[in-house]
């Protein structure tokens with residue numbers, strides 16, 4: 001698959017492979033040469049519309065700071081930009097780790113942009129869902145160490161992003177909540193959302209969590225293992241970078257092959273069912289009853305504000 005955005009060409013691929021790490025790097029280098037983008041962004045912020053990417057040459061760690069007002073909802077544009085940035089970092093031999101965080105001090109990400117699922121054509125819905133898949137494939141399948149510094153609430157798609165990382169650190173604030181709350185919207189988390197959660201918290205806790213659409217406070221998220229650590233809000237980035245240095249002390253090739261061994265079956269399940277998953281999403285989201293649920297949910301969000 002190739003996507004064009006702002007003149008950048010993104011070629012879809014799974015990143016992790018038991019046997020293909022070198023060949024994928026070669027392939028990626030080739031793709032980079034086709035990109036009319038800055039190749040010298042290392043060491044200074046690479047700012048896009050929806051996120052800032054900063055790679056520290058000394059440590060090999062990039063920070064992706066999401067900054068889409070007001071709540072980092074994952075629109076088609078956001079997701080495409082995210083996948084392009086992940087692709088660029090993946091191809092950059094200097095970059096070994098990524099910390100994902102938010103510039104909004106209260107919200108990590110509000111999840112998928114509901115406006116992308118409401119009142120849209122089947123073609124748009126299909127394109128949107130492919131971008132959601134691509135975001136997850138890039139993050140879950142990354143060769144780099146990925147750490148989510150969850151500095152605010154993180155429902156549904158926001159929680160999925162965190163689940164796709166290698167390690168999750170959440171700000172210790174009782175007001176923040178995280179979880180896959182899809183059933184509360186009258187929609188169903190797809191199998192790869194479910195698989196991502198099972199791989200982190202186990203089957204029974206996932207079934208409970210998904211059926212009830214549970215959102216967990218930071219302390220409850222820690223209790224069930226949905227996040228790995230709680231840290232004071234103002235220490236979260238320092239702590240994430242310190243954890244990152246522990247992970248980067250492990251030789252890359254051994255860690256990457258181990259990561260691939262653990263994640264490949266989950267990645268392959270989506271890769272082999274990608275088109276049917278898109279079709280399922282389009283069919284499901286186009287139903288009048290689902291559109292009605294989303295409309296009511298959007299209205300509820302707006303009313304809640306006043």
Ligand SMILES: CCCCC/C=C/C(=O)SCCNC(=O)CCNC(=O)[C@H](O)C(C)(C)COP(=O)(O)OP(=O)(O)OC[C@H]1O[C@@H](n2cnc3c(N)ncnc32)[C@H](O)[C@@H]1OP(=O)(O)O
Pocket residue numbers: 070071073106107109110111112113114115153155156157158181182185187188189190281284285298301302304305
């Ligand atoms: C087969 C289908 C499977 C699909 C899988 C779906 C995955 C998903 O991710 S669905 C999205 C689930 N997300 C949510 O349920 C989150 C809803 N939002 C909230 O709970 C809150 O907004 C908040 C906790 C994220 C932030 O609260 P607060 O700081 O109080 O901000 P507001 O509620 O006032 O929201 C500001 C503004 O943003 C709009 N908005 C919030 N979330 C979304 C969203 N996910 N998509 C689009 N827009 C969103 C909200 O409506 C407000 O808009 P305005 O009134 O126009 O300012």
